[in-house]
Amino acid sequence: MEKKVGIIDIGSNTIRLVIYVQSQERSFKEIENIKMGVRLRTYLNGEKILSNEGIALLINTLHSFQLLLHHYKVTDATCIATATIRQANNRESILQEVESKTGFTLKLLNEYEEAFYGYTAVVQSTDIEEGITVDMGGGSTEITYFRNRKLLKYCSLPFGALSLKLDFIKGSVPTDEELEQMLQYVGMHLEDIPWLLNKNVPLIGMGGSVRNFAQLHQHSIDYPLAGIHQYEMDVSSIEGIRTQLRTLTLPEIQKLEGLSKERADTILPSLEVFNLLLNASKATKCVVSKQGLREGVLYSRNSKETISSMSLVEKSIEDIKKDFYIDTGNSRQMIKIANVVINHINKTENLKEDISNADRQLLEQAACIFHLGKYLNDESSSHHTFYLLSNRSILGLSHYERVKLALIASYKGKRTFRQYIEPFKDWYTQGEQKKMRLLGAILKVAQSLNVTKRNVVDDIKISSKNGDWIMDIRCNDDYKPEEYRIEKQKKHLEKLLKISLTPNFY
Template sequence: MDEVAVIDLGYNSIRLSLFQRGERNTFRTLGSMKEFTRLGEGVDEGGEIRQEKIEEAERVMIKFRSVLERRGVETVHPLGTSAFRLARNGEEVSKRLSKALGWEIQIVPGEEEGRLAALGALNSLPFTDGVVFELGGGSLEVIYVENRSLGKIFHFPLGALKLTKTFGSEDGMRKEVRNYLFSLPSWVVPNMVGSGGNVRSIGRLLMRMDGMKFSHVHGYKVTHEKVKSISKTLWSMNLQEISSLPGIGKERAPTVKAAIVVIEELMSLFDAPSLLVSEFGMREGKVMRGEEQSVAEMRDGWLESMAYFMNVRPPREIRLEAEKLTGSEIAGISAYVSHIFMEVGWDDPFDACYRYLTYSLFPGFQKRDLGIVSLVCKGASSKVRKKDLQRLGVDSKLEKIEAMSKVVKTVVKKFPLGVY
């Protein structure tokens, strides 16, 4: 399995992400580094990236180059986005930073940025039709998805940092966003999926407010009503108050007001009942090779990659046996993940399964379904209580989870070699 690095030179920040690529469209994130350089600050159409920003970005590139060379990474994809597209000196700056980095920076067109972001979401979340958007610091990409295939892609200069620097009032900002979004083809969408740093921060804030225990927000569903409510709250607060909110932090605080306006206007335009948050965007889409054509294929790919990354043969028969005995895919997946931890050598594979699914980013599921899977694992190790259901956003009956847990424990223990 090869290691691939993607460097996202964005309008607001520069991030290095390192991945270990698996089969199909799967990977494991090995780590990341980020610096808020704000390359696009003050850059309008035809303007220039400022000298002090270039010098700061050069220092970041030199640091990233040292890390990549010491790690021995050979495949590196440096991607320049909206700041480079907008700036009059974008090409010149990309060449200068490429020299500091040691790999050539590719200036990505807006449509390609949207395509990659949509791939990241489509290949890691269970939805078939809808609209995917990626909200960056300098631009917004909107992508139509039908029958799990990418359709039309639209690109707008509506990034959160750009809007924040241009407009001082909420009314002016909303008018600007509406003027651009008015050109989008109308469609009442069954699903809306959003990615980008501010989208993740707002998702984390709402997840914490819901009292949910998950460490990652990937697959978390936010209702339109909650978006409208948090929008009013954020616009009533000052910068210091916003920066103290859980999930936001001081780096995102200046731009979340603009971000929530864009999100709210998109959801209103498409009459979207909810927003599904994706932690995968352009960087992850660059690692992927194409579109998975069904939710089942996508999910199976991530489950198998988990086993392979842990040097374990995928325990498919264990999954099928638990499904057959319970009639539930959830029980089958709980047994599958628990069995992997048993083969790896954990004393309590069921508790390991529970902790792994709640603290790790596990693609292929919405948070509600992942919560049920993890609680079925927990039930095979210890007692599940009603407060556990609340903390993971699960609305299933406790008795049903306990019944599945008993079957999962029996199947995993009965077939220690994964076959029967």
């Protein structure tokens, strides 16, 4: 049974309501995301008192969100607050006033909790074994270091993109002198984090600032995929964006494709901080996590429930199968048939092909969602399959791996493969491309031998004679549709392996 849950995240820059549908399997899917750019930090004065105007704006925003929660029939809502309210000297009176006027009990996160939830979101939505997470908000920046997916170190720095803008930059864009003062301030804080230095691991960024970096970079290179989760940038890319933006006026920055207009005046401070962190840690690359604090809260709640033994990719594929009503029995039969073909390829000495365990695992994943696009349009199933999979976030897969899976799961033939891979052809070597076509061709054979989805094939034995394959196929029922289908589809495998395949049914 599914239920709706809501998370209200009261940040220094934005207040956001996200509504998720959560299933019995503890997975959740975002169905609504509404943000209000209230910039609560601007109402925190020099004495660290949140003004009455700021409190009133907070309460009015929460009232609006209450109406939305009621509209969506959400009864399970959590309201969390971070740096600005945590740093406010009148925080207790804020919490009391919010509860009395809205009924929301604010969960005020301490520094460890905010850092921990960000780390949790990263390890629950990527397969990265070791890295540094950076969650730069409007009023604070949380950093963690994990190895073997275990949290080892954390810290919370008392500044964020908006607070740096308010404290150091008087105009719309920073002067060189203002940037120098800001960098000295940030550098002073980094000196107190010795465990951050020279780690040579990926830096995983969360939050609106790093999402904007990624979107700016994607637009600058005409990136062919949708989505930013697990998007990777090298360190020089961040430096390039930083160099470009430092030459622009605020109106010019506001017009940049991929940049949220409301972040135009804080993008440079956040870029400077990220650049310092990348250099200090000697990061190997910057990886973007779309999931962050809010998802970390949900993952932490779910961890108290039943914990699944499935990998991130397996869970994502299970979600896809449910979304497209894919027959699990057919997937298992395809995998069974495909493995027979793979075993014969691997033991045939004159074939210069070697299908590794990693290749086999990739093929099995593709088999589970092979030509899922037919559920939208049977005539264009291959096209829809490639588009859906290449542009859908699949937890645990990088964009490179996601496109690879999409190319195999959508395989129709050499011509369409070349059409689909054209925007990505520089991502893969010729050897990798041939391997993907081979795995796709094997799946075409496997699909042919269960075209009626009745699991009529009980056993397959393959023998080779003078470079030709004899495939003896024992069936438990009428096999004419399968026999007809494989005669049409076997050519893909024959061309790639340079063999002749003769199927014998009985």
